[in-house]
Amino acid sequence: MWMEGVMSAGWTDERVSRLKELWGTGMTAAQIADELGDVTRNAVIGKANRLGLSKPGRPRAPKPKPARNRTLNRPIQPRPEVRDELPPEPLAPPPPPGALPQHRRCQFPIGHPGEDDFHFCDHETETGKPYCAYHCRVAYRQRVAAA
Structure with missing residues (x-):
């Protein structure tokens, strides 16, 4: 069932190509969402993650190490x-x-x-x-x- 007011992003080949171009420019996900139109910031982030894109100059942060027990x-x-x-x-x-x-x-x-x-x-x-x-x-x- 489709809910009213929810944006639908049809990820066509053209939109994916445009996302890839914009993703490498240093624009934020919110700015890319505005540029693409009819898509949310979270949809842009999700699609970029599924495509394996990362921001140039921004290496992925290493996973934080779990807190160590002081007694150890x-x-x-x-x-x-x-x-x-x-x-x-x-x-x-x-x-x-x-x-x-x-x-x-x-x-x-x-x-x-x-x-x-x-x-x-x-x-x-x-x-x-x-x-x-x-x-x-x-x-x-x-x-x-x-x-």
Whole structure:
């Protein structure tokens, strides 16, 4: 549906040719629109962009770089190393079933799910953790400051 009062620019070959001539003269898009008649400044800019025209002597501005996070402007510190040694496994067997409530039994998986020997550790957990002291040291590895 066509709206009243909207200018229609029929971009004929003659009008495109005239746009190309005027575009390189240094005229503004508004001046070119007035010269061509029956066209808006935005229509001129849009057509010029689609034609790949640029103003002579006006190189396209480089895209602005995104703002940098000030915390990233600090010198890069070497990452701390992660200890590769594991603590020795607990020697004591887990308490018998029923000796501890389920929420106090270590939930560290041993083996692979679906295999016959798959089970959970079942030793008593550390306070506030889902694992026993040994598996807390395995699961929550400590970082060592670089020397």
